[in-house]
Amino acid sequence: MGIITVLWEKWTEFRRDFYKITLSAMIAPLMYLIVFGIGIQTISHGEPYLNFLIPGVVALTTMNGSFNAIAQNLNVQRLYEKAFDQVMISPTPLWQFVLGQVIGGSLRGLYAGCIIVLMVAPIPTGLVYNGLYFLIMFLNGAVFSAIAVVVSFYAKTHTDVPRFSNYVIMPMSYLCNTFFSTENMPDGLRQVVGALPLSQASAMLRSISGGGSVSFSGVAILFLYFAVFLTVAFIFLYRKKNL
Numbered sequence: 001m002g003i004i005t006v007l008w009e010k011w012t013e014f015r016r017d018f019y020k021i022t023l024s025a026m027i028a029p030l031m032y033l034i035v036f037g038i039g040i041q042t043i044s045h046g047e048p049y050l051n052f053l054i055p056g057v058v059a060l061t062t063m064n065g066s067f068n069a070i071a072q073n074l075n076v077q078r079l080y081e082k083a084f085d086q087v088m089i090s091p092t093p094l095w096q097f098v099l100g101q102v103i104g105g106s107l108r109g110l111y112a113g114c115i116i117v118l119m120v121a122p123i124p125t126g127l128v129y130n131g132l133y134f135l136i137m138f139l140n141g142a143v144f145s146a147i148a149v150v151v152s153f154y155a156k157t158h159t160d161v162p163r164f165s166n167y168v169i170m171p172m173s174y175l176c177n178t179f180f181s182t183e184n185m186p187d188g189l190r191q192v193v194g195a196l197p198l199s200q201a202s203a204m205l206r207s208i209s210g211g212g213s214v215s216f217s218g219v220a221i222l223f224l225y226f227a228v229f230l231t232v233a234f235i236f237l238y239r240k241k242n243l
Contacts (some may be wrong), residue, residue, distance in 0.1 A: 006100025
């Protein structure tokens with residue numbers, strides 16, 4: 001019931017800000033597609049660059065949608081509204097509260113990614129969108145929702161979340177196999193960037209949309225990130241409760 005309660009809160013927030021959420025999910029990715037996909041007519045990996053670009057934009061949109069849906073709101077609730085005090089004393093298990101936040105953020109990221117898929121559907125790219133494609137989108141959103149929960153828990157001020165976005169989320173948006181392949185990066189940097197969750201998600205979405213198979217190692221890496229950050233979130237909440 002705790003998870004359902006949190007998801008209902010997220011659904012109420014989504015209905016209230018539906019147009020704002022939808023427009024914010026469309027504008028930046030649309031600019032990426034126009035500037036990089038249409039404005040730059042190049043070939044990548046033997047295919048039109050747009051075929052390389054679209055899965056990358058879907059992956060980063062899923063990341064941004066999931067992270068932004070959780071980090072800022074949860075941070076405000078903790079630091080200013082003191083809503084966590086009520087969560088701590090409520091009968092709702094804390095793990096259900098965290099999972100509800102993560103699932104809600106994942107669904108928001110999935111929604112944002114689906115908007116991009118619908119926007120590019122009329123373009124004759126030949127890309128494939130199947131159930132596995134959307135499952136990877138959801139898993140990618142789950143990873144960054146869990147990261148957002150941890151960031152919002154450990155942020156000491158309201159500006160810490162935007163600072164984390166500038167230092168971590170934004171560089172990943174550009175470097176992690178989204179607009180260009182990591183294959184051309186120098187040794188060392190290529191391995192580090194390639195191990196990041198967005199790089200794995202972009203690569204898997206690109207493979208699936210091209211008719212290829214999903215990478216089990218990529219799925220394992222995403223699950224590892226998800227498990228680590230979810231565990232850190234649980235540790236934070238249960239330590240707070242026992243203070």
